[in-house]
Amino acid sequence: MVAFAAMLSAPARVDAQAARSKGVRERAVAAWSRGDFDTAETLFNEALEGGGLNRADTLDVYVHLGSTRAVLGKKDAALVAFRQAALIEPTFKTPTEAGKKASLLADSAKKQQASLGRLELMATFPKRVPAGKTFDVPVRMDPTFSAILTKVAISVTDRLSDRTYSSDQPAGPEMSFMVPGKLVTGETSLAVRLVGLDGRDNELVATEGRVAVEGGKSPGDAVLAPADDKPKRSFWQTPWPYVLGGVALAAGGGALYYFVLRPSDQIAVTGIKVQ
Structure with missing residues (x-):
């Protein structure tokens, strides 16, 4: 604790x-x-x-x-x-x-x-993942620019519960972030954001993606009500007068003075946060 x-x-x-x-x-x-x-x-x-x-x-x-x-x-x-x-x-x-x-x-x-190219994070976001299972987010970047960034950070938000996870690791040409299974619950989608930071934690580059948890809804899918051919009942003939709540909220996800060279195979994960 x-x-x-x-x-x-x-x-x-x-x-x-x-x-x-x-x-x-x-x-x-x-x-x-x-x-x-x-x-x-x-x-x-x-x-x-x-x-x-x-x-x-x-x-x-x-x-x-x-x-x-x-x-x-x-x-x-x-x-x-x-x-x-x-x-x-x-x-x-x-x-x-x-x-x-x-x-x-x-x-x-x-x-x-x-003439030198563009700084960008190239991340591979899985479209769907099984509930309760960890998953990885591989990230690549041009080696020329990996020396400019000090670290890359990931933040993951459960769009239904607002629970979050974050971690970071030293920047390199190839990285991989593991998202823990306890954040991957059913019937939800995850907003994933990756940012490249300089030596003072200023953001220089970012990319975002959405991941659906297996058994839940795909990110961006519209929820359509099925056609109802049954005779309509009045409000007082339905259960609604006895329902007091039930609203589901979904929250969406949306220096360069430091040229630090380091061995690309040395990875240390720090700054982990789960709420």
């Missing part, structure tokens, strides 16, 4: 980390909006260093950081930030108020990054 409690503490720390960094990012955007670009640059950097940003916020910070540096005349530093943004999202746009100089630098960074 002590070990289990310790495993639950890591996500709580990550949530607090994310909240702090998000607050810093908001202050940075406010500084940008009022034209205080020196302060904005410092705060955008601070948000990245604080870590824990989701993919959208990480992208936004890099785009604004590059734009801020462009306005300040820091061409080379702006290109670095824009290349990081292009790695996350090749079609990103600079803020209109950043001007033509920032836009041109961003276009140059996009071309440079495109």
Whole structure:
């Protein structure tokens, strides 16, 4: 029980980390909006260093950081930030108020990054799995980019009960995540999300999938009521006046300063959480 409690503490720390960094990012955007670009640059950097940003916020910070540096005349530093943004999202746009100089630098960074390829996680999600059985989610990525990510994390949510499972492991060209059988119950589907993180736990890449538990419903299948040819009864002739509840809720699933090289065959799984 002590070990289990310790495993639950890591996500709580990550949530607090994310909240702090998000607050810093908001202050940075406010500084940008009022034209205080020196302060904005410092705060955008601070948000990245604080870590824990989701993919959208990480992208936004890099785009604004590059734009801020462009306005300040820091061409080379702006290109670095824009290349990081292009790695996350090749079609990103600079803020209109950043001007033509920032836009041109961003276009140059996009071309440079495109020549190196695209960062992506290629996961194989099983369509259906037997209830009560563990299953694996294999993940591959270009070896060129596995050195950029520090780790890859998985989160699995039971869409009916909202029970969750999460774990992570060091990034590598080939990985595999095991989902425990106690989360795989009948009559449900699982939302699975994989994210690639930098050394500060900022999200750089993500992919999602749905897995149906055998005996339950396939993800996305519509539930159609069968045709009823029987004579209709009035409400008071049915059991409904005696039913007080019964509503089923289904919850859906929806930096790059660290080039860490490690042996691809050394895998350590950490940060496991089951609720």
